[in-house]
Amino acid sequence: MPDPHYAEPRLARIYDALDADRSDLVAYAAMVTEFGARRVLDVGCGTGVFACLLAERGVEVVGVDPAEASLAVARAKPGAGRVRWILGDATVLLPPLPPIRADLATMTGNVAQVFLTDDDWLATLRGVRAALRPGGVLAFETRDPARRAWEEWNPARTHTVTEIPEVGRVESWCDVLDVSGPLVTFRQTYVFAADGAVLTSDSTLRFRERGEVGRSLREAGFRVEDVRDAPDRPGREFVFVARAADV
Structure with missing residues (x-):
């Protein structure tokens, strides 16, 4: 999925x-x-x-x-x-x-x-x-x-505000939820200024x-x-x- x-x-x-x-x-x-x-x-x-x-x-x-x-x-x-x-x-x-x-x-x-x-x-x-x-x-x-990229996946390093034509302003950031051996799980959050909707996407990657x-x-x-x-x-x-x- x-x-x-x-x-x-x-x-x-x-x-x-x-x-x-x-x-x-x-x-x-x-x-x-x-x-x-x-x-x-x-x-x-x-x-x-x-x-x-x-x-x-x-x-x-x-x-x-x-x-x-x-x-x-x-x-x-x-x-x-x-x-x-x-x-x-x-x-x-x-x-x-x-x-x-x-x-x-x-x-x-x-x-x-x-x-x-x-x-x-x-x-x-x-x-x-x-x-x-x-x-x-x-x-x-x-x-x-070895570069441990996930250590940079935090709101301070990933927070952005983007103006998108026909969509409006979208605020987004990333949080790491879990690190278990080679598996790293993180959540991306998206806030749509046009209607206040907040959507999230959880992902897991294998290193x-x-x-x-x-x-x-x-x-x-x-x-x-x-x-x-x-x-x-x-x-x-x-x-x-x-x-x-x-x-």
């Missing part, structure tokens, strides 16, 4: 305005050129920012996401008609769905951390593997647990160690080719580049 800030229509409609800095996508767009990708699978595509960006550049894109509200926002964007949108998680890409044969699959925005159990994570990787052509590439980011991620990729049929730094967040993320291994 997607978290409310993706699945609740009122929150999905303001998601892009509250997350306006998408400089993280620059590195992924560059990978499209680096790997000569003509067909891209965007897993956890959300409101379709990356998918539509690539479609505008003439890339064939398939966007997959389990949140209908987010996909509704994506489908209304310029260029969205050139994207194939699929409602569901990556396991819908497994047979009997005909293979997509993507050259490159991406999971941007720390999508990889929403899969909390080993079984769910492995099923996701296997779904992506099934959708790639032989030798296709998977690229995704995950936060380095995997670099070696743990590498082992799971190998188990799912990938060969890790590179672990890069995230240019927009140096020293804070692992950016994995893995190639579908020969069967």
Whole structure:
């Protein structure tokens, strides 16, 4: 079940305005050129920012996401008609769905951390593997647990007030609710000045160690080719580049 800030229509409609800095996508767009990708699978595509960006550049894109509200926002964007949108998680890409044969699959925005159990994570990787052509590439980011990013997820560091056209002023902030081993649960609060509505979204992310991620990729049929730094967040993320291994 997607978290409310993706699945609740009122929150999905303001998601892009509250997350306006998408400089993280620059590195992924560059990978499209680096790997000569003509067909891209965007897993956890959300409101379709990356998918539509690539479609505008003439890339064939398939966007997959389990949140209908987010996909509704994506489908209304310029260029969205050139994207194939699929409602569901990556396991819908497994047979009997005909293979997509993507050259490159991406999971941007720390999508990889929403899969909390080993079984769910492995099923996701296997779904992506099934959708790639032989030798296709998977690229995704995950936060380095050693940097303890959640220690900055507090109202003092995250409080914002954003004026959104046709919505009005929205105040938002984040609170950590629980840290249990690799699992971090936090709450995002949104206050709409127009009518005083207060909406919350609770989320849990899993922080995997670099070696743990590498082992799971190998188990799912990938060969890790590179672990890069995230240019927009140096020293804070692992950016994995893995190639579908020969069967």
